[in-house]
Amino acid sequence: MTLSEYKYNDIIHRCFRCGYCKFPTDWDDVTNCPSYARYRMESFSSGGRLWLIRAWVNGDIQWSEHLTKIIYSCTSCKNCVEKCPHTFSDDLVNMVVAAKTELIKIGKIPKPVKDFLENTQLYGNPYGISAKKRADWMEDLDIPAYNGHDYLYYVGCDGSFDPRAQKAARATARLLMSAGVSFGILGTDEISDGNEVDMLGEDGLLEYLAQKNIQKFSKLGVKNIITLSPHSYNVFKNKYPDFGGQYQVYHYTQILAGLIKNGKLKVPDTSGISITFHDPCFLGRWNKEYDAPRKIIQSFKGMTFNEMARNRKGALCCGGGAGNFYTDFLGGSDESPARIRIREAVDTRADVLAVACPNCLMMLEDAAASEGSEIIVKDISEIFFPE
Amino acid sequence: MSSILNKLIAVVGEDYASNRQEELFTYSKDLGTAPPQWPEYVVAPKTDKEIQKIVLLANEEKVPIVPLGGGMTLAGLALPLKGGIIIDLKRLDKIIEVNPESRYMVVEAGISNGKVTAHLHNHYPRLMHSEPGAPPAATIGGNLAIHGQGDLAHPYGFNSDMVNGMEVILPTGEMIQLGSCAVGSGWYSMQPLPDLKFFSGWNGTTGIITKVSLKLFPNKKFRDNDLFVVENEELVPEILYELTHLGMTEDLISSSAAIPPLMNKLHHISINIAGDYEEEIEFKRHMVFDVALSKFIRSGTGGIGNLAGEWPRPQVSKSSDWKKGGGFEYVGAIIPVSLYPECYRQGARISEQHDIPYTILGRVIGCSHAMMFSWSYAFNRADEETVKHARQALHETDDLVMNLNGTIWKPAVYGQRLMMDRMNKNTLELMGKIKTLLDPNGIMNPGNWEVNR
Ligand SMILES: Cc1cc2nc3c(=O)[nH]c(=O)nc-3n(C[C@H](O)[C@H](O)[C@H](O)COP(=O)(O)OP(=O)(O)OC[C@H]3O[C@@H](n4cnc5c(N)ncnc54)[C@H](O)[C@@H]3O)c2cc1C
Numbered sequence: 001m002t003l004s005e006y007k008y009n010d011i012i013h014r015c016f017r018c019g020y021c022k023f024p025t026d027w028d029d030v031t032n033c034p035s036y037a038r039y040r041m042e043s044f045s046s047g048g049r050l051w052l053i054r055a056w057v058n059g060d061i062q063w064s065e066h067l068t069k070i071i072y073s074c075t076s077c078k079n080c081v082e083k084c085p086h087t088f089s090d091d092l093v094n095m096v097v098a099a100k101t102e103l104i105k106i107g108k109i110p111k112p113v114k115d116f117l118e119n120t121q122l123y124g125n126p127y128g129i130s131a132k133k134r135a136d137w138m139e140d141l142d143i144p145a146y147n148g149h150d151y152l153y154y155v156g157c158d159g160s161f162d163p164r165a166q167k168a169a170r171a172t173a174r175l176l177m178s179a180g181v182s183f184g185i186l187g188t189d190e191i192s193d194g195n196e197v198d199m200l201g202e203d204g205l206l207e208y209l210a211q212k213n214i215q216k217f218s219k220l221g222v223k224n225i226i227t228l229s230p231h232s233y234n235v236f237k238n239k240y241p242d243f244g245g246q247y248q249v250y251h252y253t254q255i256l257a258g259l260i261k262n263g264k265l266k267v268p269d270t271s272g273i274s275i276t277f278h279d280p281c282f283l284g285r286w287n288k289e290y291d292a293p294r295k296i297i298q299s300f301k302g303m304t305f306n307e308m309a310r311n312r313k314g315a316l317c318c319g320g321g322a323g324n325f326y327t328d329f330l331g332g333s334d335e336s337p338a339r340i341r342i343r344e345a346v347d348t349r350a351d352v353l354a355v356a357c358p359n360c361l362m363m364l365e366d367a368a369a370s371e372g373s374e375i376i377v378k379d380i381s382e383i384f385f386p387e
Numbered sequence: 388m389s390s391i392l393n394k395l396i397a398v399v400g401e402d403y404a405s406n407r408q409e410e411l412f413t414y415s416k417d418l419g420t421a422p423p424q425w426p427e428y429v430v431a432p433k434t435d436k437e438i439q440k441i442v443l444l445a446n447e448e449k450v451p452i453v454p455l456g457g458g459m460t461l462a463g464l465a466l467p468l469k470g471g472i473i474i475d476l477k478r479l480d481k482i483i484e485v486n487p488e489s490r491y492m493v494v495e496a497g498i499s500n501g502k503v504t505a506h507l508h509n510h511y512p513r514l515m516h517s518e519p520g521a522p523p524a525a526t527i528g529g530n531l532a533i534h535g536q537g538d539l540a541h542p543y544g545f546n547s548d549m550v551n552g553m554e555v556i557l558p559t560g561e562m563i564q565l566g567s568c569a570v571g572s573g574w575y576s577m578q579p580l581p582d583l584k585f586f587s588g589w590n591g592t593t594g595i596i597t598k599v600s601l602k603l604f605p606n607k608k609f610r611d612n613d614l615f616v617v618e619n620e621e622l623v624p625e626i627l628y629e630l631t632h633l634g635m636t637e638d639l640i641s642s643s644a645a646i647p648p649l650m651n652k653l654h655h656i657s658i659n660i661a662g663d664y665e666e667e668i669e670f671k672r673h674m675v676f677d678v679a680l681s682k683f684i685r686s687g688t689g690g691i692g693n694l695a696g697e698w699p700r701p702q703v704s705k706s707s708d709w710k711k712g713g714g715f716e717y718v719g720a721i722i723p724v725s726l727y728p729e730c731y732r733q734g735a736r737i738s739e740q741h742d743i744p745y746t747i748l749g750r751v752i753g754c755s756h757a758m759m760f761s762w763s764y765a766f767n768r769a770d771e772e773t774v775k776h777a778r779q780a781l782h783e784t785d786d787l788v789m790n791l792n793g794t795i796w797k798p799a800v801y802g803q804r805l806m807m808d809r810m811n812k813n814t815l816e817l818m819g820k821i822k823t824l825l826d827p828n829g830i831m832n833p834g835n836w837e838v839n840r
Contacts, residue, residue, distance in 0.1 A: 013769040016707035016714060017418055019457065019524030026508070027501035027523050030477060039402055040431050040478050042458070043413040051416070052409055066407050086708055309509075333402065 003057045005105075007098040011088050012054045017047035021080035021092070024314030032310065033080060034317045034337035035073040038330045043070055046080035046092060053099040063103075068110050071099050073329040075337075076199045077317035078285040100201025112327035117202050120209075124191030125157040126326050135187035137166040141173055146184030151176075151250075152222045153183045154236070156229040157192050158325075158358035164365055165358030168379035169228050172252045175381055176226070179264040181255070183226060189216065193227075195235035195282070199322035207243065210235075214245035224248045226255050230283035230357045231321075237287065251283055253292040253356050253380060260299045268384050271302030275383070276350035278308070278341060278364065279315040280357035293356045296380055306348040308341075316341055320363040338367035346375055353377045391448055395430045395472070398440045403431040403478070414455070414473045418707075419716035420766065420778040421463030421799065424470075426453070431475040435495075435556060435597040438474065442595070443560040445472060445830050453832045454591040456497060456529025459521045461716045462799035464533065464590050468834025476528060479597060487511055489575045490603040491551045496528025496596040500537075503527065507606070515539070515606035517546050520750075528596040533797040534588040536759050538638040538659065539604055541631065541751045547587035551576055554598035555586055558826035566600065574600035585821055590797075590835040593825050607661035609668050610637075614692030615656040615680055620728040622688060623654050623749075627724055629679040630658065631755040635671045637661055639751040643731060645744035646709055654731075655692060709744055712767025716777060717746075718784040719761045719796035724751065726791055727758065733791075734762040737783050741776040759796060803836055 006012075022045055024032040031037035036045040043052060049070055055061045074096045081092050103109050104117075119128035137160050146152045153176065159169030176183055194209035217225075225247050227233040237249040259265040275297055283289045290312045297305055310316050319330040319337035330336055342364060345353040353368070353375050355361050365377040395404035405411075406428050415423040427450070432438050445452045451471030458465050467473055479497035485506075486492070492514075494503060500516075501523025507514050517537030519530055530537075531553075535546045543549055552566030552574040563569075565584065566577040577584075585593050617623065623641050630636055637659040644650045658675060662668040676684065676691060683689030707715045722730060727749050738745035746763040762784045766777035785802040788795050789809060795802040807815055819838035825831075 013767070014708055014711060014713040018459070018522040018707070020522055022524060023501055026505050027499075028505040028509075029502050030480075030499050030524055041403070041405065041410055041413070041429065041475065043409045048413045051413060055412055061408050061412050064408065066409050070409055088708075 003102050006057045006102055008091060008095045009057065011091060012050055012057070012095055014086065014088055015047050015050040016086075017051060019045070019047060020083045020085055021046040023083055024079070024310045024316070025082070025312075026314060028309060028314070031340065032314065032316055034075050034077055034319045034330060037316070037337050037340055038073070038319070038333060038335050040335070044073060046074075049074060050092070050095055053095065056099070057102070063106070063108055065110065068103055068108065069329055071096060071103065072110055072113055072200070072322070072327060073324070075281070075317050075319060075321035075324050075330070077281040077321055079317065082285055082313050097199060097201050101203055104201050110327065113200055113323065116323050116326050117197065117200065117205060120192050120197055121205055125161055126192070126196070126323070127157065127161045129161050131188055131191070134160045134190055135185070137161070137169050138173070139170065141170060143173055143177075144184045145187055146220055146222065148221055149184040150182040151224045151226045152217070152220075153185050154193065154225050154227045154232055155185060155190060156227065156232045156358065158362065159228040160190065162358065162362055164362050168358055168361055168381055171379060171381035171385055172228055175256060175265060175384055176252075178266075179259045181259070186216070193232040193235050194239070195231040196323045198235060198239060206239070210240055210243040210245065214240065214243055217245065217247065222247065224250070226250050226252050228252055228358060230280040230287070231359060234282040234286050251289065251292065251356070253283070253296060254289065256381070257292040257295040260296060267299045267301060268386060269301040270383065273352055274304040274306060274348070274350045275300075275352045275354050276306050276308050276345050276348040277311070277354045278318065278345070278360055279312055280355065280360050281315075281317050281321055283356060284315060285313055293354070293380055297354055300383070306350060308344045308348055310344065316344070318360045318363040320359040325359050325363055336367065338363040339371055342367045342371045342373055342375065346373055350375060352383065354380050354383060356380050391444070391450065392428060394444050395428060395441065398437050398444070399430055399432050403433075405429050414475075415466070417458050417461060417463055417466055418714065419461035419463060420714070420774050420781065421466055424463070424466040424468050426467040426473045427470050428472040429475060430472055431478050433478045435479070435554070435562065438479075438556050438595055438597060439560050439562065441472065441474060442556055442558065446559060446828050449828055449830065451830050451833050454528075454532070454595045456526030456532075457499065457522070457524040459525040460529070460533055460797050462797055464797065464799070464835060465529075465832075468800070471830070474595070476595070477526065482506055483598065484574065485511060486575070487514060490514065491575060491600050492516070492603055493552075493574045493598060493600045494527055496531075496599050497526050499524050499526055500530070503601070507603070511603075513606055514603040516601050516603055517543065517549055519546070527599050527601065531587050531596060531599065532589065532591050536750060536752055540759070541639045541753070542637060543602075543604065544753045544756075549602040551600035551602055553586065553596055553600070555594040555596050557594045558828070558831040562597070568600065585825070591832045592822060592836050593831065608663045609665060610659065610661040611668065611694070612696040613658045613660060613672065613675070613694050614696065615658060615689055616692040617654050617656070617683065617689040618652065619688060620654055620731045622683065623656065623727045624724045626656060626680065626683060626689065627751055628755055630675065631751060633674055633679045634754070635660070635674055640748060641727065642748040644746040645738070706746055706763055706765055709765040710767040710773055712765070712769055712773065714768045714774070714777070715763050715765040716781055717761045717763040718781055718788065718802070719759055720788040720793040721752070721757050721796050722760050722788075722791070722793040724749070724755050724758045726793060727760065729791060730760045730762075730793075733787050734784065737762070737780050737787070738764065741780040743777065743780060760793070800834060807838065
C-alpha cells in the first residue's frame with residue numbers, strides 16, 4: 001500500500017539517520033530520545049522511526065501492531081528538533097504526528113490510543129470520567145465560575161481528574177487567590193484543550209475541541225488564560241490562533257514569577273531542602289520558557305538548587321507526552337524515561353524534584369515509587385505549602 | 388516463535404531481541420548506498436557475559452553474527468551480508484575508569500564518542516581523546532574496528548595507535564585481554580607483551596571488542612580554529628609539510644567543496660591551535676602565520692581565511708542533504724600527503740561526471756606520515772538514479788585509489804576485493820589462516836574480508 005496523501009512525502013527521505021537527535025545539548029549520552037532510551041533499538045530512535053514511516057508510506061513494509069507502537073511511542077518531546085543539524089528539523093515531530101493521522105484514517109491504532117480518543121470525544125477527557133465530576137478537584141476551595149475576571153484559570157484534564165495532579169491544581173489556585181489575582185474557572189463546563197489529541201494525530205477532534213472551547217471563551221469574553229499544564233499552554237498559544245482563537249496565554253509559573261517579583265506572593269522557606277527541577281517539554285523545548293520556573297525556585301528562602309545533568313533544552317522528557325502518560329508505551333522497565341530521570345534527580349542529591357506540569361508530576365511520582373527512591377516529587381506550586 | 392529468538396530473549400530479555408519486520412528492516416540498511424541486507428534477528432546485549440552467550444549460541448546454530456556500533460561507516464560494513472544476528476553494542480556503554488595521572492580511560496566499547504567527550508569535558512576538562520569527525524553516535528569500538536582517526540591524528544596518529552589495552556570476545560566465545568591488563572597490571576600500556584592485535588581494521592571479523600583503554604591527551608584551556616586558503620592545490624602538501632615541521636598545531640585538515648561557493652576550487656586548510664595561556668596561543672599563531680606560512684602569504688599564493696574561529700564540532704552530515712535527499716557516502720583512502728593534488732583533481736572530475744557537487748577532504752596523520760583523503764558523494768535517497776550514480780562514483784574512486792597507489796580505508800566489499808587482489812599473496816594467506824583459526828565456523832561478519840571467496 002502506498003499512502004500518497006501522507007503530508008511529508010516530499011521530505012521524509014531527507015533524514016540521514018546520523019543520530020544527532022539522540023543526544024542532549026552537551027552530547028552527554030545517546031539516550032535523550034525517550035523512546036530510544038527505553039528500547040535501545042534503532043527502530044525506536046527518531047531517525048529509525050522516520051525511516052520506518054517512509055517504508056510504510058511507500059509500501060515497503062506492512063502495517064503491524066509493532067509499527068503502531070513504535071510510532072506512538074514518540075512523545076513529541078522535540079529533542080530531535082533541537083539537535084538535528086538539518087534545515088527540515090522543525091518538521092521532525094510533525095512527520096511522526098502526520099503518520100499517526102494516517103493510522104487514524106485507516107482505523108488501525110493501538111487500543112489505548114483508541115480509548116484515549118474515544119473518551120476525549122465522549123467525555124471531554126481521556127479518563128472517561130463524567131464531566132459532572134470535572135470540578136471536584138476544588139474540594140473546599142471557593143473559586144468562582146469565570147465571569148469577566150482578569151484571567152481564566154484553565155485546569156486541564158489531568159489537574160481536574162488525576163488525584164495527584166488535583167493537588168497541584170489546588171495549590172496553584174490557592175496561590176493565585178492569596179496574591180489577589182482576579183480569576184475564575186469553567187468548572188464542569190471545562191473540556192479537553194486538545195493538545196494530546198493533536199499529538200496523537202487526531203486533527204479532526206482537535207478542531208472540534210478547539211472550536212467548542214473558542215465558542216465558550218468568546219461567549220464569556222475570555223482574553224487572558226492561565227494554564228496549569230504546559231500542554232494546554234502550548235495548544236492555546238500555538239494552535240488555537242489557527243482556529244480563530246487569539247488569547248494572551250500564560251503558564252502559571254510565568255504568573256507566579258511575576259507575582260513574586262512584585263512582592264505579591266510570600267515565598268516559602270526551604271532552608272535545609274535541596275531542590276532540582278525537571279523541564280517540561282511543552283514549556284521548555286516547545287515554548288522556550290526555561291527561566292520562569294527557575295526564578296520561582298531561586299526566590300525561595302534558604303533554597304539550595306542544583307540542576308540535573310540534562311536540563312533546559314537538553315532535558316530528558318519524562319516519557320508522558322503525546323498521551324503516553326495514559327497509553328504507556330514507554331513504561332514497564334527500569335529504562336523507562338521517567339525512572340532514568342528520577343535517577344538523575346537523585347544524583348543531584350536533591351530532596352525535592354520540582355516539576356511544573358501535571359503530566360510530569362504523575363509520571364515522575366510513579367517512577368520514584370518504582371525506583372524505591374525517597375526523593376519527593378512536587379509541583380512548584382506545592383512547595384509553597386509545606387506539609 | 389523461533390527457537391533462536393527464544394534463546395536470545397533468554398539472554399537479553401524480551402525488549403532487546405527481535406525478529407519483527409520493523410527491527411529487521413531498520414537494521415537491513417545503513418546510511419550509505421549499500422542495498423539492504425536483511426538480518427534474521429537483532430539483539431542488543433547489555434553486558435559482555437550476554438555477548439559471550441550470544442556468540443556461543445551462534446556457533447551452536449552456525450548462524451552469522453554482525454557486531455554493530457553506531458553504524459556510521461556508511462560503507463555497509465555492519466550490514467548482514469549473509470543474514471544472521473545483528474548485535475547492536477550500544478548498550479555496552481559504561482565508563483569503567485578514568486586515570487588522569489596516567490592519562491587513560493577504560494570504557495565499554497559500545498560507548499559513543501559523544502559520551503566520552505562530554506564525560507571528559509564535565510569531569511576532566513584537562514583531558515581529551517581523539518574524536519573522529521563522525522556524528523557523535525559513532526562508537527569507540529566501531530571506530531577501532533576500522534582504524535579510524537580523530538582530531539588528534541596529526542600529533543598522535545591513528546586512533547588504533549591510541550589504545551592501552553583491549554578486552555575482546557573471540558568468535559568462539561572466549562574472552563581475551565591485550566596489553567598490561569592481560570597480566571592484571573592495570574590498563575596503562577599495550578606494550579611490551581608480544582603483539583596480538585588482530586582486531587583493528589578487521590571489521591569485526593575476528594572478534595567483538597568489549598572494553599578499551601583509550602589514551603587521553605592534554606586538553607588545553609584555549610583552542611581556536613584558523614583557516615589558511617590557497618587556490619593552487621599543488622601547494623597543499625608543502626604547506627602541510629611546513630606546519631608539521633613546526634609541530635605546534637593539533638588537527639590539520641585541507642578541504643575543498645563545490646558547496647558552499649566560498650569553498651569552490653579553493654583549498655581551506657583548517658589549523659587547530661591549542662594552548663593553556665592566551666600568550667601561548669598568540670605565539671603559536673605567530674609561528675604558524677608569520678613564520679611557517681609567511682612565504683605563501685608574501686608571494687600572494689595563500690591567505691588567511693579566518694582567525695580564532697570556533698573549534699568545529701562534527702557537522703559533516705549536513706552534506707547528506709545537498710541533493711535534498713538524506714544521503715552521502717565517501718571513499719576514504721590512506722595516501723601519502725604528496726598525492727593530495729591529484730586526488731583532488733580526479734575527485735572533482737568523477738563528481739562532475741556523476742553530477743554530484745564535489746566534496747573532498749584530507750586529514751594529516753602523524754607528522755605528515757600519511758593522510759586520510761575522502762571523496763564524498765551525495766545522493767537523494769528517494770531517487771534511485773542518484774543512488775546509482777553515487778555508487779558508481781564510489782567504485783570509480785576505489786579504482787582510482789588503487790591506480791594512484793593509495794590504500795582504501797574502511798573499504799566496502801568492492802574495495803576490499805580490489806585490495807585483496809593486489810595484496811601480497813603470503814599476507815593474504817596469513818589473513819585467511821588467522822580468520823580460520825579464530826573463527827572456525829565462519830560466523831563473524833561473513834562477507835567482509837573474505838579471503839577464500
Ligand atoms: C559525516 C561522517 C564523518 C565521519 N568522519 C570520520 C572521521 O573523521 N574519522 C573516522 O575515523 N571516521 C569517520 N567517519 C566514519 C565512521 O563514522 C567512524 O569511523 C565511526 O567511528 C565508526 O564507528 P561506528 O560505531 O559507527 O562503527 P559501525 O559502523 O557500527 O561499525 C564499523 C565496523 O566495525 C564493526 N564493529 C563495530 N563495533 C565493533 C566492536 N565493538 N568490535 C568489533 N567490531 C565492531 C562492524 O561490524 C563494522 O564492520 C565519519 C562518518 C560520517 C558519517
